[in-house]
Amino acid sequence: MDSNKDEIIDFEKMIRIRLIEEAIAEKYSDQEMRCPVHLSIGQEAAAVGVMSFLNKEDKIYSTHRCHAHYLAKGGNLNAMISEIHGKVSGCCGGRGGSMHLFDDDAGIIASLPIVGSVIPLAVGSALTFKLKKMHNISVVFFGDGAIEEGVYHESANFAKIHNLPVLFVCENNLYSVYTPLKFRQPNNDLTRLATSYGIENIRCDGNNIKKVKSASEIATKHIKDKKEPFFLQLDTFRHREHCGPNFDDDLGYREEDEIKIGFINDPILIEKDRLIKKGILDKNKILKIENNIKIEIEKAFTFAKQDDFPSRASAEEHLYAK
């Protein structure tokens, strides 16, 4: 019974992320959200699966593609939508935009848009936890592009030799912008870039929430028991364009088969089918879940629209800490 409840909760989380991202996409053309957006549609299972084994005290870091991580870790929805609108109640007061989401209360320390930039920060948090003898872990989400930056390699090595409680989560969506992994790496197995530093790792289907969860359970337990880093490669697929609200497969940079399989492996469809087949959910229950989420989303957008602009005078505040 309990496990059914967990499954429903995770499914709700995924569908909530999807609907929020779709709402952003749909309303983007109103030109009220005037900042670049890198949507997480298609990559919800990775975020929700990993997060289901973290508690509030565990800290996460993310990238330009941070919406799913932010929401799955419990980031405040109003603060996110307001931020994307450049409004004062946004998590950065409008200073950062969609690529800089954070929420201290939820344990989301920072999201950063320079590729790879965030990886050593997560290692730094893990160093704090070790030095302070705390028992939480630090998690960094990044893409298949980011692992190519030198700083990943410096970070992995440092985390290993200092036994730091950090989880590296590499979401492989096969692309860095339009450039496929096959032009950038000898093969699709990125766990070799953990193995070579002596870091335990698992590669799994990142579109399957059950698989992500079992990998994440092993990973987080390993970090806590063995007091050392772990690496997850979650293979997934970005449904829409790299940056922006639209689909872009008319550009022809992804292969037909890849696209077809990518959409068939939609993490939400897979899980929906499974839950219905098992009798845990039915279409009506799902509709009810969706409707409740849609009400929440509309409220968040109304909140953002009615929210104030940051005052011009406030721009000078907080350049230096007091």
Next chain:
Amino acid sequence: MQNDRKITMSQAIGEATLEAMKKDDTIFVIGEGVTDPKKIFGTTSELVEKFGIDRVIESPIAENGLMGFCIGSALSGMRPLLIHQRVEFALLSMEQIINNAAKMHYISNGKHNVPVVVRLIVGRGWGQGPAHSQSLEPLFAYIPGLRVAMPAFASDAKGMMLTALSENIPTIFIEHRWCHYVTGKVDSDTSNVLLDGPSVVRSGSDITIVATSYMLYEAILASDIAKEFNIFIEIVDLRIIKPLKLEKIVESVSKTKRLICVDTGFKEYGLGAEISASIFEALFKDLLKPVKRIGLPDRPTPSSRFLAADYYPTAENILNEIGKLMDFNSHKVEQMIEMLKIKKPDINADVPNPLFKGPF
């Protein structure tokens, strides 16, 4: 006929690259996205189709390494053109640029050359925010041995790129994204131009404005308004910010006796600081007024357009400084600004000004 051809600055840069690669097969282009469907804002269109993937090299995300690969390749006989889609991505290339590219020729007692061109693009607008819209040219200009070029006009950009690709000096080529859109007359047989420093793009007798890159368009707009009030501005396009050649600026200011420096980057420690210090050194007694500097305020670029509105200086800020230098009363300054508002539609500060479509 040919001479009336108008193209955008991004087309001009693309054309220069293509022509240079045709002439010199030691030139190759490398960078993240150089072959992708967007072709670096259109500037690498047709290159991979014409020259193949060995000369138009797609790359993993590895800016530090890339810079080193280019320097090493240059040291052994090639002429790499490295492209970063934002200035910020080059921050990962900095160690190689500063310690190796800039110094190799000097330290080898002139025996080694590093003919590398690095293109950097300054993002602006649409809430790109703190890490995608910085104009960091002074970081590069600070380093002896580098050449730093900042074109504003399509035809100059083409000539400058051709020259940069044909000479042996490591060159940081900084393009403002909003200049990319602007069209200008570009002869199809444009050839190399000298990368020898500033050039006067408008003559005038009352005030010298030294501007760079996109801010030239704001300066030109301001000078058009000032003219209606009988103030004649001489506009100097800084073009090559390193090595800094002061002669033309000194010559101009010794005539006008008043100077405004307008930067795309931060005001503090910016290009304007260097230029005004030099002008004080050269012309202290001749100046009628203190030098004015315009640049970004001392804080990161905010994403929100409500905060960005006050962040970027415009022709209005320039007119205010013109008013001060000419001892205009506040009424006259207001009149100038009113005229500007009639001329320039009230647009959000986060999209390019549609006025600046050229031809320039």
